Amino acid sequence: MxxxxxxxxxxxxxxxxxxxxxxxxxxxxxxxxxxxxxxxxxxxxxxxFKLRGAYHKIRTLNIRQLSKGVITCSAGNHAQGVAFSAKKLGIYAVIVMPKITPKIKVDSVKSLGAEVILFGNSYDVAYDFSQNIAKKKGYTFIHAFDDLDVIAGxxxxxxxxxxxxxxxxxxxxxxxxxxxxxxxxxxxxxxxxxxxxxxxxxxxxxxxxxxxxxxxxxxxxxxxxxxxxxxxxxxxxxxxxxxxxxxxxxxxxxxxxxxxxxxxxxxxxxxxxxxxxxxxxxxxxxxxxxxxxxxxxxxxxxxxxxxxxxxxxxxxxxxxxxxxx
Missing domain, CATH: 3.40.50.1100 (Rossmann fold)
Known part of the structure; x- marks a missing residue:
């Protein structure tokens, strides 16, 4: 606590x-x-509310991490928080979203300039896929909830x-x-x-x-x-x-x-x-x-x-x- x-x-x-x-x-x-x-x-x-945690977390990253870019998995709201934060800070962002995500959320993320990948029919399936991309590309993963700095935000x-x-x-x-x-x-x-x-x-x-x-x-x-x-x-x-x-x-x-x-x-x-x-x-x-x-x-x-x-x-x-x- x-x-x-x-x-x-x-x-x-x-x-x-x-x-x-x-x-x-x-x-x-x-x-x-x-x-x-x-x-x-x-x-x-x-x-x-998701913007709070996403931005709070991304602002803790060092210059090297920011230069490589960030990735997350989200059903929409955290995705928008990460995309908005990335745009404000001028960094690259990849957002993996389950295929069930409402179109309004997908469109919002795209409008903020992030790359969107639709994969799987649940958060957990999309999450595993996003982890693989993060490891291959060297992106910093911004967890939607299981992260102390996100929680603090x-x-x-x-x-x-x-x-x-x-x-x-x-x-x-x-x-x-x-x-x-x-x-x-x-x-x-x-x-x-x-x-x-x-x-x-x-x-x-x-x-x-x-x-x-x-x-x-x-x-x-x-x-x-x-x-x-x-x-x-x-x-x-x-x-x-x-x-x-x-x-x-x-x-x-x-x-x-x-x-x-x-x-x-x-x-x-x-x-x-x-x-x-x-x-x-x-x-x-x-x-x-x-x-x-x-x-x-x-x-x-x-x-x-x-x-x-x-x-x-x-x-x-x-x-x-x-x-x-």
């Missing part, structure tokens, strides 16, 4: 990300009988939250590989240990929850890719090692619950987030119902808003179905 906190350089992250808004969600709060706040990480230049969100809201009871964080929740939890448990950190995963890609409950580093046989931003077969080694000591619990939600949360956010403030961006709010709704919580100050990390427009009809249908079940 202290190793993460000591690595955090907020001034570096501030070169590319201004403090994102923390919005009070009045309608959602009234419906849930708790004060709900939305941390708008969709407002970064790449519409995702994501941890800058927690400092902003502490500055933006004095009284916090819960922070709900979407979990894929675990970099975001590890960074946030490391700072929060150092500064304000009484705040509860809850991880939220889709039922179909719950590697973190399974690892916690089984006390192993669980590897899923398959993952549901509906929320592709968190669709990984296993969490990062460093993330699991650190986060399992800091996180207060996890909650699992269905795809329909994520769809309903997307609709809730739209009805609240008229903007559309991706499934993983609504994951934390879906978890809040489930957790409040299960635990019968009232009158708490609860923060939802809105992690991203990179979604193909043509998915909206399906999401609307599933959101409406969830309301009536």
């Amino acid at each position: 202290q190793n993460i906190v000591s690595r955090i350089k907020r001034d570096v992250v501030n070169e590319v990300v201004r403090k994102t808004q923390l919005e009070f969600a009045s309608q959602i709060s009234m419906h849930l009988d708790n004060k709900i706040y939305l941390k708008r990480e969709d407002l970064t230049p790449v519409h995702s 994501q941890g800058t969100i927690a400092y902003e939250l502490l500055e933006q809201l004095d009284d916090i009871d819960y922070i709900f964080v979407p979990v894929g590989g675990g970099g975001l929740i590890t960074g946030i939890a490391s700072v929060i448990k150092t500064q304000r240990p009484k705040i509860k950190i809850i991880g939220v995963e889709p039922v179909g890609s719950a590697a973190f929850t399974r690892s916690i409950t089984s006390n192993t580093h669980a590897v899923l046989d398959e993952v549901d890719v509906f929320a592709e931003g968190v669709a990984v077969k296993k969490v990062g080694f460093e993330n699991l090692r650190i986060a399992k000591k800091l996180v207060n619990g996890t909650v699992l939600v269905s795809n329909d619950e994520m769809c309903a949360a997307i609709k809730d956010i739209y009805n609240q403030n008229r903007y559309i987030v991706e499934p993983s961006g609504a994951l934390a709010l879906a978890g809040i709704k489930r957790y409040i119902f299960d635990k019968q919580l009232h009158n708490n100050n609860i923060i939802s990390i809105v992690s991203g808003a990179n979604m193909n427009f043509d998915r909206l009809r399906y999401i609307t249908e599933r959101a409406n179905l969830n309301e009536y079940n």
Whole structure:
């Protein structure tokens, strides 16, 4: 935990990300009988929190590493973070993306000048392929989540939250590989240990929850890719090692619950987030119902808003179905 906190350089992250808004969600709060706040990480230049960790990591590289270039594997949001960082720093970047990656994310990465390679139908397959390229070409691999400097970059969100809201009871964080929740939890448990950190995963890609409950580093046989931003077969080694000591619990939600949360956010403030961006709010709704919580100050990390427009009809249908079940 202290190793993460000591690595955090907020001034570096501030070169590319201004403090994102923390919005009070009045309608959602009234419906849930708790004060709900939305941390708008969709407002970064790449519409995702991932820019923080990517840039924070790349800025630690030496001149030789920068001159050779960087490579990463990502379902989209981290890819955009690396591509944006590479363009800003004037270095070469290769991005390996699973074939399931939404076109809006692929196009965004290409527009930032990075070389894009589409390979495999899951993060893990694409990851192995990217490792081979890195070894052959001598590129520095920028991991999407299992890297202490990437984790530290994501941890800058927690400092902003502490500055933006004095009284916090819960922070709900979407979990894929675990970099975001590890960074946030490391700072929060150092500064304000009484705040509860809850991880939220889709039922179909719950590697973190399974690892916690089984006390192993669980590897899923398959993952549901509906929320592709968190669709990984296993969490990062460093993330699991650190986060399992800091996180207060996890909650699992269905795809329909994520769809309903997307609709809730739209009805609240008229903007559309991706499934993983609504994951934390879906978890809040489930957790409040299960635990019968009232009158708490609860923060939802809105992690991203990179979604193909043509998915909206399906999401609307599933959101409406969830309301009536």
